[in-house]
Amino acid sequence: MITIQNLDFSYGKSPVIKNLNWQLETGKIHGLVGLNGAGKSTLFNLIAGWLKPSNGTIMYNEIRLDRSICALMETNPQFYPMIKGQEYLDVFKLKNNQFDISAWNNIFKLPLNEVVDNYSTGMKKRLDLMGILAMNREILILDEPFNGLDFEAVRLVQQVLPLLASKGKTIIISSHIAESLTAVCNSISLLRNGEIGLQIRKDSFANLSEMIDLHGGIKTEDFPL
């Protein structure tokens, strides 16, 4: 179980995460939705240990979560300029020699001999995901993994994530499109005003939109039409 308790974080004087509490079962896929600027990426950075909270704890199976068991995929993948896809993945093989690049590339279908600068947005995203998979960490944190992907690649991600969860990986993903999360997640949480406002289990996904609307979302009568 990943247990986040009383988490606080601010950028200067602007608080982003405020006394956040969140519990996530291991070996499952957890979705996170929220408005732009709600603090999803900040929360992911805090869980991955890339940022330090000003207050609160993040525990993994009752011990403090160590950043070495997390892999974070950023919304906009960054690559070293002029690096080839193969070279990028070679770096991750340094720590995980078992990772079979060509077998995975049969699925991801990337021109690994081409420099990354020539890749499309979706190809960069797929390469980034391959790197994350090659890291073979216990917790995978994917910040908007569906952004910029074509429908085939979305389907590919939707197929690979449950397989990883079945191997014991805990996956936390965010998206602005609730439908892309309902297809893969075991639970979906709503981040609002710096805290988890709502956590919905898979059996209640049918009512997801209504529940988000009830929890402070925009109502149809609010539109100035």
Added chain:
Amino acid sequence: MIRAVIKISGIHIQRYLRIINELGIFRVIFLLVIVAYVFKATLQPGMLVLQSMLVLSVVVQTHFTRKDFVLLNNLGLNTPVYFMLLYLLFISPFILLYLVWPDYKALGILISGTLLTTLFNRPFRKVRKIQLPSFRFIPAGSWEWRVGLRQYFPVFIAAYIIPAVLYQQDYLFAASVLLIAITSNAFLISHEPVNMLVTVKSSAVACFWYKVYLQCAFFTLFSLPLLISSLILYPEGIRPVLLLFINSLVVQAFAVSLKYAGFRPGEKTPYNMAIIFLLNFTFIIPALLPLPVIMAVIFGRKAISQLKLIAG
């Protein structure tokens, strides 16, 4: 159009001020000293042409690396007239200077070069689609060298061929070592994403020393043929060549320290090259030789603490 130019110029000035603010006081002072020195050195009869060419090069570089193609197209401003007005506004102090001095040659170069530049208002594709060479013998953890050699291998070939052909000129061996040193320093201006860095070594300190080791090892490897040739052909002149090599080796370590002291994942820090470039020449004045060592130590400590903060 003029209102748009003034408005966008204001935005650009504010943007540049923010960038300068981000650089920090040390880098700003250093850059100001260089700019002031270059300006003063070129403010002499006959040198204004060189100055105008330098200003023009800044305009050309800014024009071809801009990222506002879509924005300006949407606003209907991606036209030569817009760029002419914008750039003329920015270079107007120099135009006035050349008119008052007067140096019409410098004025002509600056204005004609600027106007010519504004005619190219479509973005260039930076990367060729042809198959570029891979250097698989270099370890995966040394992505700077794998990528750097791919980009700059003609420079390395030239560094070997020129002294081989003109072997009677003894200074060419030292010049080639210097060329390799500066080129390999330039490999360090691009910063990798954090995920790559954390994969190389388990701790920040180990990672830093591994990167210093790789940079120095490959620099030595690629300089060695030139050093050996120089030793065989000109044994009496080996002392300055060795001095240059040792200085460059320390600067390699400093360049790694400087990169990680101001580590910015996924970004580029080309302005670091200004100080690195100058330090490569400290071997000319022996009294300055400890400078790269001192700076490598100072920035090395900063680099380790920065890496601890970012990569754990």
